[in-house]
Amino acid sequence: MSSSLLTPDTGLLFWMLISFGAVLFILSKFGFPIITKALDKRKKYIDESILAAEMAYKKLEEVKTDSEKIIASAKDEHAHIIKTATQRRDIILEKAKEEAAKEAKHIVEVARKQINQEKEAALSDMRREIALLSVDIAEKVLRKNLKEKDEQMDMISRLVDEINLS
Amino acid sequence: MLKRTNNIILLFTLSLLLSFINVSAQDASTLAVAETNTEETTDINVKEMIMSHIGDSYEWHFMKWKDKDISIPLPIILHSKESGWNIFLSSELHNPNSKYNQFYIAQEGKHAGKIVEKDSSGAEIAPFDISLTKNATSLVLTSILLIVIVMSVAQFYKRRDSMSTSKGLVGLIEIVVTFIVDEVAKPSIGKEYQRFTPFLLTIFFFILLNNLMGLIPIFPGGANVTGNIAVTLVLALTTFLVVNLTGSKAYYKDIFWPDVPTWLKAPAPIMPLIEIIGTITKPFALMIRLFANITAGHSIVLGLTSVIFVTAKLGAATNGAMTMVAILFGIFIGLLEILVAFIQAYIFTLLSAVFIGLARTPEGETKESVQTIE
Structure with missing residues (x-):
């Protein structure tokens, strides 16, 4: 077949039309659309996955900062609580000290008063006792001195004198 | 993936190397024929060999082995105005001078290399040819x-x-x-x-x-x-x-x-x-x-x-x-x-x-x- 290379041969033209037509029909109908669709689908899936991952990462960052914030505020709270606690403790301590001092003072005063009272009582007891004793003593002395009759009379007269005088 | 592409490239390289062995064998046969056919002219017809290769042929020729062509015969499908549809194998027309019914491969002229027949007036005409070349x-x-x-x-x-x-x-x-x-x-x-x-x-x-x-x-x-x-x-x-x-x-x-x-x-x-x-x-x-x-x-x-x-x-x-x-x-x-x-x-x-x-x-x-x- 050495006819001119540039003259299309009818037989080959016929087979080319048939085979290329069949290939074009089958592949562009059942072959390539499936492939390109699947590739598109996967591309979309990958894009979506990347986006989702990015979102998740962003959310994670947010959560991280949030938790950091929470921790910071907790720390602040903690410090604050401790501070107020110490303050309150100091106040209470101060108050307690004051109260204790007051109480002590009061107790001491009461004790002193009581001591004084008791002292007074003891003194008056002593006085009474001493008076009784002195009366007793005087009685005894008198009794001894008025054993004689004249002496008794002397005494009476003296006493009467004295009363009269007064 | 890469490994597979490498394999494919390797395969092609190998087949190319093979092509040399094959083409050489084919050429050797063609040239041998040329020498035996034209004893007096030692000129080798490279142009014809190349043209026949890049052109088409009715059979799938591999090589010539001890003066015998090794080729796959392919179906020839013709529609002649006189005898209607004719379907036969190309091995029928293997020799340049052989004929199948009234059909033969023209050696020269307008339809050189194609299957032709002679009409009633004796002129060479080409039938409608949709052979699987x-x-x-x-x-x-x-x-x-x-x-x-x-x-x-x-x-x-x-x-x-x-x-x-x-x-x-x-x-x-x-x-x-x-x-x-x-x-x-x-x-x-x-x-x-x-x-x-x-x-x-x-x-x-x-x-x-x-x-x-x-x-x-x-x-x-x-x-x-x-x-x-x-x-x-x-x-x-x-x-x-x-x-x-x-x-x-x-x-x-x-x-x-x-x-x-x-x-x-x-x-x-x-x-x-x-x-x-x-x-x-x-x-x-x-x-x-x-x-x-x-x-x-x-x-x-x-x-x-x-x-x-x-x-x-x-x-x-x-x-x-x-x-x-x-x-x-x-x-x-x-x-x-x-x-x-x-x-x-x-x-x-x-x-x-x-x-x-x-x-x-x-x-x-x-x-x-x-x-x-x-």
């Missing part, structure tokens, strides 16, 4: 192979969850598909490119596979399919139809009523004529480009191999040196041809996409702005 057989086999490959890949996506990763053949096809869609269809056509991706992918894979099969020297390959004008004609015609059947209003206005002074288009349609010719030259260039590139590639490989046999009578030293040169250059050209196989398929697809894109320019846009892509 070497090129046609290769074409049909490659088409079946292409359908099998792509459908198996499509089945993979149908069956499996598309989110799973692909490897092997599926991965290879996937890379090419993504490349054609993202780098060729999308930028050249613009929006609505999805409508054309199946067509673009089909022509790309069709040309690529036929180119590559042409580089494999043994049986299912080796035919010069994409280097045949009939094949590229149909491919270019398809592009022409797709471009012109999907053209926008602005595209047709640009052809029949372009923005030029009225005298250029009014009584005598000078510009419209030029534009119409333009629509035809575009696919015509596609047709010639693919045909010429592939034919040239085949011719160079054959020519380089012929160097070995042409220099055979110049002595052992010269012949040895030239053999080395021929083999080294042949390997280089063979590798180049693999590149060309990809590039030509790519260019055909890219230009088809660009032409489709040009035909779809919306109203108000000048097509010059898009034409710069070309």
Whole structure:
């Protein structure tokens, strides 16, 4: 077949039309659309996955900062609580000290008063006792001195004198 | 994935090396025949050998072994006005002088190399010939192979969850598909490119596979399919139809009523004529480009191999040196041809996409702005 290379041969033209037509029909109908669709689908899936991952990462960052914030505020709270606690403790301590001092003072005063009272009582007891004793003593002395009759009379007269005088 | 592509490249390199052995054997046989047939002329008809290889033939010839041709007989399908349909094997017409019924292969004249018959007046006429020639057989086999490959890949996506990763053949096809869609269809056509991706992918894979099969020297390959004008004609015609059947209003206005002074288009349609010719030259260039590139590639490989046999009578030293040169250059050209196989398929697809894109320019846009892509 050495006819001119540039003259299309009818037989080959016929087979080319048939085979290329069949290939074009089958592949562009059942072959390539499936492939390109699947590739598109996967591309979309990958894009979506990347986006989702990015979102998740962003959310994670947010959560991280949030938790950091929470921790910071907790720390602040903690410090604050401790501070107020110490303050309150100091106040209470101060108050307690004051109260204790007051109480002590009061107790001491009461004790002193009581001591004084008791002292007074003891003194008056002593006085009474001493008076009784002195009366007793005087009685005894008198009794001894008025054993004689004249002496008794002397005494009476003296006493009467004295009363009269007064 | 990478490993698989490496394997494929290796396979092609190997087959190319094989091609040398094979082509050499074939040439040796052809040349041996030439010598026995024409004892007095030691001239070797390289041109005829190359032309017969890049042309078509009724049988699939492998080699000559001890004066016997080893070839696959192919079916010959003829429709003659006188005897109607005739179907027989090419082995019937193996010898140049043999005849089957009234049919024989013309040795010279207008129909040289074709099957002819003699009509009542004794003149040679060619019957309607749709024989499965070497090129046609290769074409049909490659088409079946292409359908099998792509459908198996499509089945993979149908069956499996598309989110799973692909490897092997599926991965290879996937890379090419993504490349054609993202780098060729999308930028050249613009929006609505999805409508054309199946067509673009089909022509790309069709040309690529036929180119590559042409580089494999043994049986299912080796035919010069994409280097045949009939094949590229149909491919270019398809592009022409797709471009012109999907053209926008602005595209047709640009052809029949372009923005030029009225005298250029009014009584005598000078510009419209030029534009119409333009629509035809575009696919015509596609047709010639693919045909010429592939034919040239085949011719160079054959020519380089012929160097070995042409220099055979110049002595052992010269012949040895030239053999080395021929083999080294042949390997280089063979590798180049693999590149060309990809590039030509790519260019055909890219230009088809660009032409489709040009035909779809919306109203108000000048097509010059898009034409710069070309």
